[in-house]
Amino acid sequence: EEKFSKVFFASPATITITTLEDGRLIDFNKSFERITGYSREEAIGKKVFDLNIYKYPEEHTALITILNEKGNARDYEFHVRTKSGEILNCITSIEFIELNKETHLVAVTRDITDSKRVEKEIKEKTEQLQTLYETGKRITSMVSKNELLPWIAAQAAKLLNADVCNYRIREGDYLAKGGGVRDGMDLMIKENLEIGEGLSGFIAKEKKPLVIDNIKEDSRYIKKHREMVIQRGYVAFLGLPMMIGDEIKGVIN
Numbered sequence: 001e002e003k004f005s006k007v008f009f010a011s012p013a014t015i016t017i018t019t020l021e022d023g024r025l026i027d028f029n030k031s032f033e034r035i036t037g038y039s040r041e042e043a044i045g046k047k048v049f050d051l052n053i054y055k056y057p058e059e060h061t062a063l064i065t066i067l068n069e070k071g072n073a074r075d076y077e078f079h080v081r082t083k084s085g086e087i088l089n090c091i092t093s094i095e096f097i098e099l100n101k102e103t104h105l106v107a108v109t110r111d112i113t114d115s116k117r118v119e120k121e122i123k124e125k126t127e128q129l130q131t132l133y134e135t136g137k138r139i140t141s142m143v144s145k146n147e148l149l150p151w152i153a154a155q156a157a158k159l160l161n162a163d164v165c166n167y168r169i170r171e172g173d174y175l176a177k178g179g180g181v182r183d184g185m186d187l188m189i190k191e192n193l194e195i196g197e198g199l200s201g202f203i204a205k206e207k208k209p210l211v212i213d214n215i216k217e218d219s220r221y222i223k224k225h226r227e228m229v230i231q232r233g234y235v236a237f238l239g240l241p242m243m244i245g246d247e248i249k250g251v252i253n
Helices: 002-010 030-036 057-070 113-141 145-160 198-206 223-231
Strands: 014-019 025-028 072-081 087-099 102-111 165-171 174-181 192-194 210-212 237-244 247-252
Touching (some): 014 030, 057 072, 057 087, 087 113, 145 165, 145 174, 192 198, 198 210, 198 237, 198 247
Antiparallel strands (some): 014 025, 014 102, 087 102, 165 174, 165 247, 210 237
16 A cells, blocks of 8 residues: 555656546546646546546547446547646556445556657658658659649648649740649639749749748739639748759749
8 A cells, every 4th residue: 555655646647546436536646736737626526527627528438438348448548638728648547446345447647748749740751751752753754744743743732731732834934834733723813924923923033932921911922813812711822943953944832
């Protein structure tokens, strides 16, 4: 009992003891207070559902099913809502114990929000690197720009999670309408743009990327074009010059 008490109160993980019958909190350690934001005075004797701790009630229902079927739970992931309303990713393991001739649940729970975030970032970076790798392979295997550019536009949209992507090809002093994905063609009103005209023309003239955080506040848009884009709910813009050496070959948006 003494050893359990030391582990209970010193553990960096949250340890809770609840009644089996109605999920009432009988005891918990300091980590519970730190993670959830509830003090002992606020939570002791309260039902877990009264504190609204489970972000998704169905996760609690599934957990109870596992406990009834297996007699315990191991590394069960669920979402915790803290007192402040913050949502945390947590993982818990639960066992049945007897206290004063009544069955209770002892749960050891860890906050894995940061590790989940890092895991997601690694997954996204891996997908981005894979996309770039595939782009490099495709570029070396393709000869026709008519074949290559639509594929690059599709990959750019995927890589940046963009709603729309299109491109224009330089033909003399003009940027001709090229192609697009995800309704990208619909947003190119004019068949040809002069170098310096509109956003694509501006990018071609400056030979530099252009980032716009709020389309409504940028005057370089062709008026009719901007109205259409705003009407469709788009907010931000990224445009990149396509170049070989110092020569502009087109623009991808």
